Amino acid sequence: MPTLVKRLLAALVIVLLLIAMNSYMSEAGLFGFGVPPYYARVIMLAGINIILAVSLNLITGFTGQFSIGHAGFMAVGAYSSAYLTVYYAQAWERSLGGMVGGSLAHALIFLLAILVGAIVAAVAGLIVGIPSLRLRGDYLAIVTLGFAEIIRIVILNIDKVGGATGFTVPGYTNFLWVGAFAVITIVIVYNIVHSDVGRALVSIREDELAAEAMGINTTHYKVLAFVISSALAGMAGVLFGHYTSFLSTNDFQFIRSFEIIIMIVLGGMGSLTGSVFGAIVITIMPELLRQLPGDLSRYRLVVYSALLILIMLTRPQGILGTREFGLSWLKRARRRPEGDKPVGTGGVPIAEQEPPSAIDRAKEVKNQ
C-alpha cells in the first residue's frame, strides 16, 4: 500500500506543479510573475518535442525499428483533430456548456480532440505498420519516410483542411495540456518498457531472429509498438496544431522526422531521460544560437549543424547512452565505471560487438 500512497502523492505533486507552472506561464502570470512570451513558446515546443522524442524512442530506441516517418503521424493527429475543432467544436461547446459549464465543456471537447487525433494516428500507424514492418533496417526507414511524405501530400490536397494555403485552428493548447500529456507519455512508455511487452521489444532489438526462435510473435510486438508510438505522435500533433493555431503541411516535412531522430540519438537511444534531454537540447540550441553576436547570428544554423556533427564524432552513443538519469544515477555510475553496455542500435563501436566473445565460446567447449 505505501507504494500506492507514494505514487498518488507524486501524481498530486506533479498536478499541482503543472497547474502552478501553467498560471506562471499564462499572460496573467502567477503572483504577478510571468514568463515572457518568447520563453513560453520555447518551453511549449520543448514539451511537445518531448512527447515526440519519447514516443519515437519506443519504436526506434527500444524496439530497434528505424522509422523516419514520425512527422507523418504527427500531421495525421494535428489535421484530424483540427477538422473536429474547426467544424464542430463551437456548436458542441455551446450545447455542452449549458449542461456542465463553459470551461469544463471546453476542456472536455479538447480532450476529445486529443483522443481523436491519437486514435486516427494509431489507425494510420496500423495501416503503415503492418506492411512496412516486414522490412528491416534501411528499407523500413525509407518506406516510413515515403509513407510520411505521401500522407503530407494527400493532406495538401484536401481542401477542407486548407490544402496548400494552410489551416487556421483554434489555440486551445496551454502549458497544462502540454505538461500533462508529456508526463502521461513518459509514464506510458516507461511502463511499457518495464513490462513483459517491453522485454519482448528489447529482445527484438537485440536479435530479431533469436526473439522469434524463443516464440515471441515479433510482428505482433513490432506493430503494437509502432501503433502506440504513432498514437502518441498524433497526440503531439494535436497539441502542436492547437498551439501554433495554424497548420501548414510544410511543418511536417521529412526534416521534422529527422529532427525527432536527432533528439533521441543525441540523448541516447534506449534512454527515456535521454530522449527528454535530447528534445530539450534540440529545441533550445537553435534559440540560444540566436544570441550569437552580430554577423555570426546569420550563421546560427551552420553552427547548429556543425555542433550536431561534432557531438556525434565525440559522443557517438548519445549523451546518456542507454543509461537513465536519476537520483541513483551518480551512485550507479560510480559502481560501474565501464558505463554503457554494448547495445546493437545504441551507437556502440561495432568492433566491440562483432565477435561472440572468444573466451565464452572456449568456456562452453570446455564445460561440455
Added chain:
Amino acid sequence: MDTFVQQLINGLTIGAIYALIALGYTMVYGILRLINFAHGDIYMVGAFVGYFLAFQLGFATGPSLVGLTVVLIGSMIAAALVGMAIERFAYRPIRKYARMTTLITAIGVSLLIENLFVARLGAAPRAFPQLLREQSYTLFGNAAISKSQILIFAVSIALMILLQWVIFKTKVGTAMRAVSFNLNSAKLMGINTDFIISFTFALGSALAAAGGVLTAQYNPQIDPLMGIITGLKAFVAAVLGGIGNVPGAVLGGLLIGIAETFVVGYGQNVGVPTTFRDAVAFAILILVLLFRPTGLLGSTVQEKV
C-alpha cells in the same frame, strides 16, 4: 500519341538526372552501408560551382561548347574533392560505430552544407547562365526534343558507360566491388580500403555534380535547397532499383522520372492532382518493396554475410 512520346522524352530527361545522382547513393551504400544524406547537396554544390566557374571564367556571356565542357568538368572535379573531404572528416572517424550515429552525422553534414550556402548566398534562386544555344528539334508529329535534353542524354549515357567500364574493367573498380563484398578480405589483398572508399565518394560526387550542371542547362534555376527533394527522389530511385546495384540505380531513376512526368501529364484525366508528382516516387517504392524487398534488380540472396 505525340504527347505520349513528348512526355516520355521529358520523363527520361528528368530520370537521367535522378539516375546520375542515384549512382552515387548506391555506390556509397554498396561499400559502406551508409545512406549518404549529404549526397543530394553535392548535386546542388555541383550546380553552384558550375555557376561561379561560368562567371569567373567569362563563359556567362553567351553560349559556348568549350565553356560548357570546362564548367562541367570543373564542377565535377570540385564536387569530387568536396565528397572526399566529407568522407575523410565526417564519415571516416565514425565508420565503426552504429548505423544511427553515421546516419545522424550524414544528416548533420547535409544541414551544414545547406545552411552554409543559404548563409553565404541567400536562399533566393539564381539564373544559371545558358552555355548551350537552346534549340528544339521536331521528331515526328508534334513531339520535340531540345538541345539541352540531347545534352543530358548524351552526357549521362557517356558517363554511365564510363562508370560501368571503371567498375567492371579496371583494377580499382574490381577493388571497389571486392571492398563492397568483404572489407576485411579486401584489406588482406593489400587493398588500401580507405583509398577505395574515398575514390567511391569522388566518383559518386562527380556524377552528382554533372547532374547539377546538366539540370541547370535544362531548367536554369538553382538555389541552395535544390538538392533536398531531388536528392531524396534519387535515393528512392537507388532503393527502387536495388540499393548497391549500379544498373538498378539507372533503372530506378528513369522509372521515377517517367512516372512523375506522367502524373503531371495524365494524372488529371484519372483524378490524380499534379501535386502528387512528388508522392509518386514513394508510392512506387512502397509497392515494389512490399513485393520485392530488395528492389527491382537487388539480389534476392543477402550478399553481405
Added chain:
Amino acid sequence: MLKLDNVSVNYGAIEALTGISMHVEQGEVVTLIGANGAGKTTTLRTITGLLQPRAGSITFEGEEIGGKPTHKLVARGISMSPEGRGVFANLSVRENLRMGAYLRKNKGEIAEDMDHAFQMFPRLKEREAQKAGTLSGGEQQMLAIGRALMSQPRLLLLDEPSLGLAPLVVHTIFEAIDEIRGKGTTILLVEQNAHAALGHSDRAYVLETGRIVMEGPSKDLAADPRIKEAYLGE
C-alpha cells in the same frame, strides 16, 4: 621471421588473448591448434593488423608490425587465407586471383603466377570465369589459398583451411600446403583438425582460452598423451 612477444588482445572488456608468445622461422611450417574459440583466429587477425594488440610486440623480419594497417603488411610479404575463406562471391575466380596480386605491377609475372595457381588447383581453371559465389566449399578454399599466394608472400597464414570440407578435399588442400612449403614459403597454419595439422607441420603451439599451454615439435606433440586425449580423440 615472425615473433610474437607477450601479445594481449581485447574485444571490448573481454580479453581474448593473454600474453601469448610464439615465433615462426624462415622455411618452417608452424601450426596453431586449439578448440573452437581458443583464440586461434584472433591471433591471425592480430598478426595481419585486422585487430589491434592491447599489449605486447609483434615483429616481422626484425621490424615491429603491431598495429600497422593490413595493406602495408601485405606489401611486406604477409598473406592470409581467412577463416570462412572470405572469397569475393561477387567477383569471378580470375578477378579474385587478380585481387590477390593487387599490389603487384608486372603483368607478365602476375599471369605466370595465375597459371601456377591453376596448375595447383586445376578445378579453378575450369571455373575461371564463374562467380566465386557459385563454387563449392572446397573450390572456394582452393581459391582462397591460390589468391593468398598471388601476392608472393614470404609468410602465408592459413586459417582453418580444412573446415567443413569432405575428407577427399581436405587431402587435396594438405597436399597443396606441402607443395607450397616445398617452394620455400613459410606457413603458419591454424587448424581444428589437429591430426592433419600435426602431420604436416614442423612445430606446433596449443592454444587454450587465450593462452599458449604447450609447444614443441609436431611429432612430439602428436605423441603426447594429453594432446592425444584432448585433440586427437584417442
